[in-house]
Amino acid sequence: MRKSSMALLASIGLLALGAAFRAEGDRSSGPLMIAKQGFFYAGGREVQDKGRPTLVDAMFVEYQIPVKVTAPYPVVMIHGQFQNGSNFMGTPDDREGWAEYFVRRGYPVYVVDQPARGRSSYNASADGELTMAPVETIEHQFTAIEKYNLWPQARLHTQWPGAGVHGDPTFEQFRASQNSSMTDNAKMDVANRAAGAALLRRIGPAVLLTHSRSGPFGWEIANDVPQLVKGVVAVEPNGPPFYGAVPAPAGAMARRWGVSDDPLTYDPPAKAAADLSPKREEKSQGKDLEACWVASAPHKLPRLAGIPVMIVTAEASYHSRYDHCTSQFLTQAGVPNDFVPLAGRGIHGNGHMMMLEKNNLEIAGVIAEWIARHVKTK
Numbered sequence: 001m002r003k004s005s006m007a008l009l010a011s012i013g014l015l016a017l018g019a020a021f022r023a024e025g026d027r028s029s030g031p032l033m034i035a036k037q038g039f040f041y042a043g044g045r046e047v048q049d050k051g052r053p054t055l056v057d058a059m060f061v062e063y064q065i066p067v068k069v070t071a072p073y074p075v076v077m078i079h080g081q082f083q084n085g086s087n088f089m090g091t092p093d094d095r096e097g098w099a100e101y102f103v104r105r106g107y108p109v110y111v112v113d114q115p116a117r118g119r120s121s122y123n124a125s126a127d128g129e130l131t132m133a134p135v136e137t138i139e140h141q142f143t144a145i146e147k148y149n150l151w152p153q154a155r156l157h158t159q160w161p162g163a164g165v166h167g168d169p170t171f172e173q174f175r176a177s178q179n180s181s182m183t184d185n186a187k188m189d190v191a192n193r194a195a196g197a198a199l200l201r202r203i204g205p206a207v208l209l210t211h212s213r214s215g216p217f218g219w220e221i222a223n224d225v226p227q228l229v230k231g232v233v234a235v236e237p238n239g240p241p242f243y244g245a246v247p248a249p250a251g252a253m254a255r256r257w258g259v260s261d262d263p264l265t266y267d268p269p270a271k272a273a274a275d276l277s278p279k280r281e282e283k284s285q286g287k288d289l290e291a292c293w294v295a296s297a298p299h300k301l302p303r304l305a306g307i308p309v310m311i312v313t314a315e316a317s318y319h320s321r322y323d324h325c326t327s328q329f330l331t332q333a334g335v336p337n338d339f340v341p342l343a344g345r346g347i348h349g350n351g352h353m354m355m356l357e358k359n360n361l362e363i364a365g366v367i368a369e370w371i372a373r374h375v376k377t378k
Contacts, residue, residue, distance in 0.1 A: 029104055032064075032100060032103060032104065033066060033067040033068070034064050034065065034066060034067065034103070035065045035066060035067045036063075036064075036065045037062075037063060037064045037065065038062075038063060039060060039061060039062045039063065039119075040061055040063075040202075041058040041059060041060055041061065041120075042058065042059045042061050042112075042195050042196075042198045042199035042202060043057065043058055043059050043115075043194050043195030043196075043197070043198035043199065044056060044057050044058030044059075044115075044195070044198075045057055045194070047123075047125070047126055049123060049125050049126070054123060054126075055121075056115075056121070056123040056126040056127065057115040057116065057120075057123075057126065057127070057191040057194065057195060058115065058120060058121065058195065059112050059113065059114065059115050059120050059192070059195035059196070059198075059199065060085075060112065060113040060118060060119040060120045061110050061111070061112050061199055062085060062089075062110070062111045062112075063108065063109065063110045063111070064099065064103050064108070064109050065108045066103050066104070066106055066107070066108065068106055069106055069107075069108060070105070070106030071102075071105070071106045071107040071108070071371075072230075072375065072376070072377045073205050073206050073207050073230045073231075073375065073377075074107060074108035074109060074110055074203060074206045074207070075102050075107050075108075075109050075110070075206065075207045075208075075209050075233075075371075076110045076111075076112070076196075076199065076200070076203075076206045076207070076208050076209065077098065077099060077109065077110065077111045077112070077209045077211075078112055078114070078192070078196070078208065078209065078210045078211065078214040078217055078218070079112070079113075079114065079211055079212075079214060080210075080211040080212025080213040080214050080215075080238075081133075081181050081212055081213035082132070082133045082178045082179055082180075082181050083177070083178070083179065083211075083212075084113045084114070084117055084118035084119075084177060084179050085111040085112055085113045085118060085119075086118075086177045087177070087211070087353075087355055087356065088109075088111050088355060089111060091161065091356045091357075091360060092161070092162075092170045092171075092173035092174040092177070092356060093161040093162065093170045093173070095161075095360070096361060097355065097356075097360070098209075098355050098360065098364050098367075099111050101361055101364040101365075101368075102364070102368065105368055110199065110203065110206070112195075112196075112199070114188075114191075114192055114214070115127070115191040115192060115195055116130070116181075116182055116191065117179045117180075117181065118179055122180075127182055127184075127187060127191070128182060128183060128184045128187055129182075129183045129184075130180035130181060130182060130183065131180060131181060131183050132178065132179075132180045132181075133178055135166050135175065138171075138174070138175060138178065139164060139165055139166065139171075140247065141247055141318065141352060142160075142164075142174075142351060142352055142353045143160050143162075143164035143165070143171055143174065143351070143353070144160070144163070144164030144165050145157045145164075145316060145317075145318075145351050146158070146316070147164070147165070150246060150247050150318070151246050151247070151288075151318050151320075151321055152288040152321075153288060153315065153316050153317070153318075153320045153321065154316055154318070154351075155316075156315050156316040156348065156349060157316035157349060157350070157351050158316075158348070158349030159316075159349040159350045159351065159354070159357035159358045159359055160351060160353075160356075160357055160358075161356070161357065161358050174353075174356065181213075185254075185261045186261050186262060188213075188261075189216055189217065189220060189260060189261045189262035190262055192214065192217040192220075193217055193220035193221055193223075193224060193262060196208075196217055196220075196221040197221050197224045197225045197228075200221065200225050200228040200229065201225065201228065204228065205227070205228050205229070205230045206228065206229070206230065207229075207230055207231040207232070207233065207371055207375055208221060208222070208229055208231070208232050208233070209233040209235065209367070210232065210233070210234050210235065210237060211235040211236065211237075211355070212235070212236055212237070212238060212352065213238050214237075214238075215234050215236075215237020215238040215239065215259070215326075216237070216238050216255065216259060216260035216261060216262070218232045218234055218237070219232070219259050219260050219264060219301075219304060220260055220262055220264065222303065222304050222307050223264050223265055223301070223303045223304060224303075226303045226304065226306070226307060229307050230307070230308075230375050231307060231308040231309070231310070231371060231374060231375040232307060232308070232309045232310070233310045233312065233367055233370070233371070234309065234310065234311045234312070234326075235312045235354070235355070235367075236312065236313055236314065236317060236319040236323060236352055236354075237259070237311065237323070237326055238255065238259075239255070239259065239319070239322055239323060239325060239326040240290060240292060240293065240322035240323075240325035240326060241255060241258045241259055241278075241292070241293050241294070241295075241325055241326060241329040242254065242255055242256075242258060242278040242293040243255075243278070243280075243293050245290045245318075245321060245322050246290075246318060246321065247318055253273075256273035257270070257273055257276070258273075258276055258278075258295060258329055258333070259326060259329055259330070264301055264303075264304075265301070265302065265303050266299035266300065266301060266333075267299065267300045267301075267302050268299060270299050275297065275299070276295040276296075276297055276299060277295060277296040277297040278293045278294070278295065278296070279293065279294055279295075279296035280292070280293050280294075281293075281294065285324065288321065289321055289322070289324065290321045290322040290325065292322070292324070292325035292328055292329070293325065294328065294329065294332060295329065295332060295333070298332060298333075299333060300333055300334035301330070301333040301334060301335050302334065304330070304333075304335045305334050305335055305336075307335075308338075308374040308375055309330065309335060309336070309337035309338065310337070310338045310340060310367070310370050310371075310374070311323055311326060311327050311337055311338070311339045311340065312340050312342065312354075312363070312366070312367065313339070313340070313341045313342065314342050314350035314351055314352065314354045315341070315342055315343040315347070315348050315349060315350055316349060316350060316351050317350065317351050317352040317354075318352065319352060320341070323339070323341075324339060327339035338370065338374070340366065340370070342354075342363060342366070345366055347359060347362055347363060347366070350363070
């Protein structure tokens, strides 16, 4: 959709939102009314590969435009590590997904496959090596976490639709959707921030909805084109700041620039990650929580400061141990944000892949309500 068209959509306002946030059943709302759907590729760069010009790192984008657009801006959905855009198109047990939920509520929705993933082409010389999540990782971190209890909150997990283990039909559907992912985090950040900015330059202002490993892309895209990012919904964004935590290996620098692996624009300028002087809290802020790493030399993130930010965290996920650290880091950097633990909204039992779980539409309703209240036309 052209930028001028999106400017027209932005003037429509929030007239039909109101009571539409409750999570209605899959197809009980009737046929999905689509005015237009299709796909395109955003971004990409040309390199010489074996003496031939080759396009790499273009991002596949699938979109649906509802017949009646009532939202001021579209939602761009960016999946996480080992995933692809199918995370938002439905669930492995064939229920309605977040993309359909938002289309039904008047939002144009754009769902991407990250560069070098899914329907976005991979080039070995440009993108480097790939790695795949083993079946044990899927079970331990996403689908059957209550059986392994690798972190204290895991025992609270109740919302995965099925047994969550190898051989279960729903599990195998989810497993089939997993994709190989770049091993070089810096390359992943560079490719996705460029393609994401190119996407917004094409469609105009939008709300970014990121998940997990794509969390840094939201901060980076907002850094690069702040005028086009009207809100960031960070669903359990990659974290915590600076160093990894369970179930990731601890002790190694994971996000050199606090919440990203690629530089952000700090004030005063940070020429190297060391300028932020990471320092760990002496003790955690509560039982079963990680002690946060903070920037002991305060630097602001001025390009993100005026953008509404929501951080969504599930009750049973490993992110429940440390997403408060990401919220705290952003606050210290001058970026106001709403930290929303789902348990505080009466939504219990979810793991990291909440958009696929049994109460996924209830969570979508929380997000839609936040967008309606905080993302305004200007």
